[in-house]
Amino acid sequence: MTAPLQHDRFGNPEPPAGGPFLPPSERSRISLGLTAAAAIGRFALQVCRECRVWQYPPREMCGQCLSVLLDWEVQSGDGVLLCETALAHSTDPYFRERLPWRLGIVRLDCGPTAVVHLRADTPAAPAPVRVHAMLDRAGQGVLVAYPAMGTPDMLHDEQVREMTCDPKRRKILVTDGRSAVGQALVLALIVAQADQVWVGHAESTDLSRNLTELQTLPQVRVLPLDVTREESVKDAAATMGGQVDIVINTAELHYVQGGNLSSAQELAHAQMDVNYFGLLRLAQEFGPLMRSRAEKGQGNAVAWVNLLSVFALSSFPGRGEFSASKSAAHLFSQSLRAQMQPAGIRVVNVFPGPLDDEWNQNISLPKLGAAALAQAIVKSLREAVEDVYPGDVAQEWLARWRDNPKVLERELALGSRPV
Amino acid sequence: MSSARSRYENVVVTVPVTIPYVRHSTHGAHWFAARALRGLLDGSGLQKSQIDGLSLSSFTLGADTAVGLTQQLGLTLRWLDHVPMGGAAAMITLRRALRAVQSGDATVVACVGADTNQVDTFRTRMSVLSQFAQDAVVPYGGGGANGSFALLTAYYMQQFGARREDFGKLCVAQRENALRFPHALFKKPITLDEYLNARPIAEPLHLLDCVMPCAGAEAFLVMSRQHARHLGLRYVNVLATMERHNAFPEDPVQTRGGWALDRDELYAQAGIGPEDIDLVQTYDDYPVISLMQLEDLGFCAKGEGPEFVRRNTFTTDGSFPINTSGGQLSVGQAGAAGGFLGVTEAVRQVSGAPLGAVVDDARHALVSGFGMITYDRGLCCGAAILAREDA
Numbered sequence: 001m002t003a004p005l006q007h008d009r010f011g012n013p014e015p016p017a018g019g020p021f022l023p024p025s026e027r028s029r030i031s032l033g034l035t036a037a038a039a040i041g042r043f044a045l046q047v048c049r050e051c052r053v054w055q056y057p058p059r060e061m062c063g064q065c066l067s068v069l070l071d072w073e074v075q076s077g078d079g080v081l082l083c084e085t086a087l088a089h090s091t092d093p094y095f096r097e098r099l100p101w102r103l104g105i106v107r108l109d110c111g112p113t114a115v116v117h118l119r120a121d122t123p124a125a126p127a128p129v130r131v132h133a134m135l136d137r138a139g140q141g142v143l144v145a146y147p148a149m150g151t152p153d154m155l156h157d158e159q160v161r162e163m164t165c166d167p168k169r170r171k172i173l174v175t176d177g178r179s180a181v182g183q184a185l186v187l188a189l190i191v192a193q194a195d196q197v198w199v200g201h202a203e204s205t206d207l208s209r210n211l212t213e214l215q216t217l218p219q220v221r222v223l224p225l226d227v228t229r230e231e232s233v234k235d236a237a238a239t240m241g242g243q244v245d246i247v248i249n250t251a252e253l254h255y256v257q258g259g260n261l262s263s264a265q266e267l268a269h270a271q272m273d274v275n276y277f278g279l280l281r282l283a284q285e286f287g288p289l290m291r292s293r294a295e296k297g298q299g300n301a302v303a304w305v306n307l308l309s310v311f312a313l314s315s316f317p318g319r320g321e322f323s324a325s326k327s328a329a330h331l332f333s334q335s336l337r338a339q340m341q342p343a344g345i346r347v348v349n350v351f352p353g354p355l356d357d358e359w360n361q362n363i364s365l366p367k368l369g370a371a372a373l374a375q376a377i378v379k380s381l382r383e384a385v386e387d388v389y390p391g392d393v394a395q396e397w398l399a400r401w402r403d404n405p406k407v408l409e410r411e412l413a414l415g416s417r418p419v
Numbered sequence: 420m421s422s423a424r425s426r427y428e429n430v431v432v433t434v435p436v437t438i439p440y441v442r443h444s445t446h447g448a449h450w451f452a453a454r455a456l457r458g459l460l461d462g463s464g465l466q467k468s469q470i471d472g473l474s475l476s477s478f479t480l481g482a483d484t485a486v487g488l489t490q491q492l493g494l495t496l497r498w499l500d501h502v503p504m505g506g507a508a509a510m511i512t513l514r515r516a517l518r519a520v521q522s523g524d525a526t527v528v529a530c531v532g533a534d535t536n537q538v539d540t541f542r543t544r545m546s547v548l549s550q551f552a553q554d555a556v557v558p559y560g561g562g563g564a565n566g567s568f569a570l571l572t573a574y575y576m577q578q579f580g581a582r583r584e585d586f587g588k589l590c591v592a593q594r595e596n597a598l599r600f601p602h603a604l605f606k607k608p609i610t611l612d613e614y615l616n617a618r619p620i621a622e623p624l625h626l627l628d629c630v631m632p633c634a635g636a637e638a639f640l641v642m643s644r645q646h647a648r649h650l651g652l653r654y655v656n657v658l659a660t661m662e663r664h665n666a667f668p669e670d671p672v673q674t675r676g677g678w679a680l681d682r683d684e685l686y687a688q689a690g691i692g693p694e695d696i697d698l699v700q701t702y703d704d705y706p707v708i709s710l711m712q713l714e715d716l717g718f719c720a721k722g723e724g725p726e727f728v729r730r731n732t733f734t735t736d737g738s739f740p741i742n743t744s745g746g747q748l749s750v751g752q753a754g755a756a757g758g759f760l761g762v763t764e765a766v767r768q769v770s771g772a773p774l775g776a777v778v779d780d781a782r783h784a785l786v787s788g789f790g791m792i793t794y795d796r797g798l799c800c801g802a803a804i805l806a807r808e809d810a
Contacts, residue, residue: 023558023561023562024553024557024558025558026553026557027554028550028553028554031550031554031555046739055792056555057550057551057554057555058554058555059551063668082671082672083571083573083574083577083672084570084573085562085566085569085573085621085622085623086619086621086622086623087561087562087565087566087568087569087620087621088559088618088619088620088621088622089562089565089620089621090560090561090562090563091561091562092557092560092561094561095560095561095562096561101560101562103559103560103562103570104568104570104572104674105574105671105795113671113672113795114555115555115556115559115570115794116559117559117560125573125577126577136558138558140558142558142559169612192595236569303680307661340808
């Protein structure tokens with residue numbers, strides 16, 4: 001059974017030399033299909049379109065009928081752990097720091113066998129298990145066998161915690177606490193036992209009543225932070241950038257025509273300044289600080305979360321400026337992800353549908369509540385995923401977009417109403 | 420439908436050469452290959468120009484293959500082969516060379532397994548082993564061959580009731596054989612307690628279950644019987660051979676190899692049975708693989724390997740002499756040369772010129788090869804039965 005995680009009060013002031021080490025990340029192109037599914041929390045394997053035989057490891061052809069028509073499909077992961085070992089020795093420096101390392105061979109109910117990581121609470125072989133696909137610290141999809149029945153304290157397995165970014169015992173920055181989402185997120189992180197939460201607040205406005213109440217919690221510190229001002233971002237980074245484990249950028253601006261700003265161009269500029277340039281300023285100041293303290297240990301930088309929008313995938317007619325700013329942030333975040341990856345820091349992008357806020361009241365789609373979104377963000381950190389589409393609307397957009405982006409564009413154009 | 424295997428007429432194996440192993444070497448595999456070839460010339464009295472066939476196996480030639488070696492070694496050949504099949508390469512090499520000489524495509528084939536071992540060779544070689552290994556094994560702990568064989572060993576123990584003591588008995592016996600073999604890297608006797616208490620590498624494997632990678636070369640010549648006699652060489656006949664790749668893909672974890680598919684034809688071709696074999700050279704990268712071979716090659720039934728080990732002794736003077744040089748577990752594993760070690764040792768024993776301990780009146784030897792874990796199991800299996808001229 002796994003032991004509850006012990007609170008490390010003093011952190012680890014001296015990181016191990018030579019790192020940060022990451023698990024082996026070389027993969028064939030074909031096997032990246034497993035990573036792509038794991039990135040959204042799915043366990044998918046290739047299945048032959050002709051003879052329906054499941055395949056693993058990933059390959060270019062069906063090992064049964066030689067068809068080259070293989071599709072990645074979601075699989076239950078149910079199987080039997082046949083045998084296991086605990087490595088006391090490894091040629092890889094990442095694993096060498098983490099020995100002994102437990103792994104085994106699982107025969108999946110759908111047919112293939114797979115070499116998998118084992119959790120500490122996975123029962124000894126032979127035993128029924130469920131295989132999950134997770135992103136490891138190198139950002140690559142790997143298979144992990146869980147007990148077929150869940151166990152208490154399941155999240156705190158040392159081998160698996162390495163792959164996740166669980167907020168528990170972490171120090172976290174929420175860049176904007178003025179919105180309902182920001183406030184809900186602070187609460188959710190505290191429930192998730194975060195050690196400390198800094199909450200950004202642009203100095204131009206007074207603390208809201210909600211934020212004043214949140215500030216009374218011992219873990220919460222309100223911090224002056226205006227993502228549109230380089231000096232403000234620099235000051236915040238100088239204050240706490242060397243301590244933060246997880247940055248969650250909730251700062252966003254969503255204007256609708258007819259708002260306070262007079263011209264369309266002004267409106268577009270303002271949204272771009274927060275949604276895109278804001279992220280850019282944060283990445284410039286906080287990115288290097290986080291990369292420099294990404295070493296193994298509880299007090300290390302592990303994740304960066306961006307609150308984007310499903311409109312980043314395909315423009316929502318009438319919200320073109322907002323969509324464009326989120327799309328710009330999305331493309332920048334992919335570059336940020338590539339830069340953070342060598343340090344093992346995960347960049348998680350969250351793509352919600354319309355939020356239940358003042359800007360979306362005239363959209364006829366179902367809205368996602370702030371608390372639900374906050375829960376989804378915490379969940380994404382506990383799981384080893386990097387792209388999150390919370391709520392029914394986002395899930396449906398994702399499915400339509402994956403099916404055919406052009407068709408989605410036309411559907412949205414036809415379905416739009418003047419706003 | 421497979422046709423009957425024709426016999427190896429008028430073609431023999433001769434001039435076993437071992438280039439002494441070293442743990443690490445600053446030389447390249449090319450250096451070891453050259454020394455092996457020189458050893459073959461010195462041992463046979465042939466001129467380099469009389470070698471018209473070459474088969475080469477190596478993991479550490481960099482971008483070179485056997486082709487590049489012809490120019491480096493200054494060989495002009497009419498038959499050339501490169502056999503990248505690891506521990507099975509010697510068996511495959513032997514089969515092909517025999518048929519090449521028998522058919523007249525080559526007159527003398529030099530069969531060479533050579534590898535170097537630089538301090539970082541093992542780690543760097545592993546990550547380029549195969550697409551499946553890169554995608555689906557290396558990311559799971561980086562345990563290399565030890566990790567994969569630990570899983571096979573654990574499964575075998577669970578299925579057939581083998582104990583670590585059973586594997587240990589083989590290792591201890593092989594070490595005793597090694598004490599008299601001049602080229603063995605391990606020269607200190609071991610006890611079963613030392614085996615059991617060695618540090619864990621990957622449960623259930625401990626240090627003395629694992630071969631030690633090293634640098635070295637093994638080689639032999641294949642030529643016609645008349646040619647060998649004319650040169651005054653000791654030689655052995657080959658009664659039968661087999662190879663099989665990716666046998667039993669339906670087995671979830673490997674507990675048997677291709678030998679089990681082909682052994683009846685192997686013995687039929689040889690005209691003898693397992694009871695006629697005087698010594699066995701298994702491919703012993705890990706002791707569980709030796710047990711698997713003893714079962715699959717018909718010395719005992721599947722799953723009875725542990726019991727077979729308990730009722731036999733395996734030293735050269737024992738009830739079932741095995742790996743009489745000490746095997747790779749005690750001599751060392753010089754990369755692709757590892758699979759050749761059993762051939763050179765068997766040729767020496769059967770032709771009456773062993774370097775170390777002698778198996779009395781050795782008439783028939785069985786040599787086996789096994790290699791290429793590209794994902795979860797060894798894919799290549801081979802075996803050969805060698806016989807004394809008068810047997």
